[in-house]
Amino acid sequence: MSQSWFPYEPSKPVKLISPVVLAYIGDAIYEVAVRQYVISRPNLRPNHLHRAATGLVSAKAQSKLLGLLEPELTDEEKNIIRQGRNAKSGTIPKNADVLEYRHATAFECLIGYLYYTGQQARMQELIHSGIQQMER
Numbered sequence: 001m002s003q004s005w006f007p008y009e010p011s012k013p014v015k016l017i018s019p020v021v022l023a024y025i026g027d028a029i030y031e032v033a034v035r036q037y038v039i040s041r042p043n044l045r046p047n048h049l050h051r052a053a054t055g056l057v058s059a060k061a062q063s064k065l066l067g068l069l070e071p072e073l074t075d076e077e078k079n080i081i082r083q084g085r086n087a088k089s090g091t092i093p094k095n096a097d098v099l100e101y102r103h104a105t106a107f108e109c110l111i112g113y114l115y116y117t118g119q120q121a122r123m124q125e126l127i128h129s130g131i132q133q134m135e136r
Contacts, residue, residue, distance in 0.1 A: 009116075010116055014113065014116045014117050017112075017116070018087065019080075019083045019084040019086075019087035019105075019109045020087045020088075020089050020090075020105070020109075021112070022080075022084065022108075022109045022112030022113050022116070023084055023087070023089075023105045023106075023108035023109040023112055024108075024112070025111075025112040025115060025116070026107070026108035026109055026110065026111030026112030026113070026115065027108045027111075027112075029111050029112065029115055029123070030057065030062075030107075030108060030111050030127065031053075031057055033124075033127045033131075034053050034056045034057050034131070035049075035053055037056070037131055038052040038053050038056075056131060056134060058095065058096070058104075059093060059095065059096035059100045059101045059103075059104035060095075060096050060100050060104075061134065062103065062104035062107045062108065063096070063099070063100040063101075063103035063104050063107070064134065065107060065130040065131075065133070065134055066081070066103050066104070066106060066107040066130075067103070068130060068133040068134070069107075069126055069129065069130050069133075072126065072129060073110075073126075077110055077114075080106075080109060080110050080113045081106045081107070081109070081110055082106070083106075083109065084105050084106035084107070084108070084109025084110065085102045085103060085105065085106035086102075087105060087109065089101075089105060110126075111123055111126075111127070114126070
């Protein structure tokens with residue numbers, strides 16, 4: 001299992017966890033990473049922090065970020081992305097089209113998978129690379 005900073009592990013092996021559940025934890029992890037990133041930037045007031053974070057965590061932004069990262073992904077990661085993209089979440093996107101929403105879910109699924117398989121360095125590398133490419 002992962003070397004998590006929090007002592008709770010998933011109730012079953014990662015390979016048996018639904019892609020939607022991996023996306024659920026991946027969403028939270030990515031949100032924290034983005035908040036840390038925007039706080040690291042100089043001179044941002046709270047309302048600017050929120051706007052900057054929202055610009056990186058929206059389904060539209062995550063979909064774009066996934067597209068930018070695709071050339072860097074391994075075959076294993078592409079397989080996880082495919083599973084996440086094809087997962088039926090049961091929710092209807094509010095501020096994104098269905099394709100963007102599915103790609104965002106796929107990205108979040110990958111983050112959750114990397115987290116729970118103890119690949120935090122790879123997870124950090126992809127998040128950092130994606131944010132840097134989005135900010136250009």
